[in-house]
Amino acid sequence: MHQEAGEPPAGVYRRHLESGRLGFQRCAGCGAAVFYPRVVCPVCGSADLTWETSSGRGIVYATTAVYRREGDPYSVVLVDLEEGFRMMSRVESAPAEEVEIGARVTLRVDHEGDEPIPVFVLRDEER
């Protein structure tokens, strides 16, 4: 492995998740919050990105309930994190059809097999 290239961005991201944290990048050049992880800033083009940990607090930006032949519909949302980045996820603590845009949510890292999956719960149900 090329030493100067360091750890792949996806690897750093996963390491954060495995320790229960949501990592994102901050551009030293322009200050933009960058998600998904990459090696250059898509706003200003700088390669100087540093890792930060999100508070996990966010607001639902868009929502859909995905229907299937059997079982209840499941949630797919876009969440705006308070640090200024957006990600796809799901809201776990309410029926999918009842998730509303503008709802305050907070991060929970679930596991599917060996995969750590960042999901969200409504903030008033935060434990």
Next chain:
Amino acid sequence: MSLRGKVAVVGVAESELGEVGTGFTPLDLIGQATHRALEDAGLGKSDVDGLFSASAYYHMPTLSVGEYLGIRPRYSDATSMGGSSFVSHLFHAAAAIDAGLCEVALITYGSTQLSGGGRLVTGSEADPYEAPYNPRYPVSMYALAASRHMHEYGTTREQLAEVAVAARGWAKLNPKAFMREDLTVEEVLSSRMVSSPLSVRDCCLVTDGGGAAIVTSAERARDLEVTPVYLLGAGEAHWHRNISQMPDLTVSAAAESGPRAYEMAGVGPEDVDAAMLYDAFTINTVLFLEDLGFCEKGEGGVFVSGGRISPGGELAVNTSGGGLSYNHPGMYGLLLIVEAVRQLRGECGDRQVPYANIALVHGNGGVLSSQVTAILGSESTL
């Protein structure tokens, strides 16, 4: 450099549409459509020296198409931006013809997705940051956009349903349309939910189909028997690939591609007689009417209501019946061009828009990702 009036579409055709039966390949449909389009233009395959195609079936589509048809192009372009690719091909063909790199361009596409299993055939890779949540590609992405538009602007499911009902109204006038039965707003609302707020009747068809368009220089077009339809302007824009990276889910890059096309054409939305807007989902039509300047941002839901984009309404939109009711073979952009050209030639029978001289074609690709606008005009608009 402007491409205004430099090239013309001189031949268009569909392949067999709907459900063609098992055993036919996408290349067979491309062969049907190309044969018919060349006949329409009064040209032969040996005249074609520029080849344009995109495909979810063939990794190197222009190579496969060239081999099947026996065409040896000197200019080949397989730009792949989803359903908008073919409107992009029209734009790129104009640039190549104007630069003297080819003289007669064939743009073609075919899909047998219905006969082949009835599901969208897509080469789209899953985004690793979206895949864990199993959004149903692509409907859930459009559903997210619809949810945001409803939240910000008060757009309703009834207004989205009006788009589907208007498309069906046009389809009833098109003998080639796949779905021609009556459809009401209530039926759209009560149809099976797929990814809220979009029900199955908010979603495009899954059909077989293909098409072809022949493009050549304005100079050569005038030597042909056919009535040329000129390219007046074109523009492209894309800002994202994955929905989670779309800056604002209520504003598509059509807000850039449209003005680029209008500027080249020297016309505005008020000059458009018929608009072919890529309606993969009902929210698309609403977004593109706004982003292309037919109404203000946020007013698309009101604009489409009360039959205003239905036959006899204020603006003729998707006069074939669109992807919602006429045909949607996975990627639909080429069929938008076919319908626009026929409208400007006055060949549309019961659904003909009177005195149609300027048509806007708007292609969408990916998940509201790629936006390509082209403006076509009759001889009188040059």
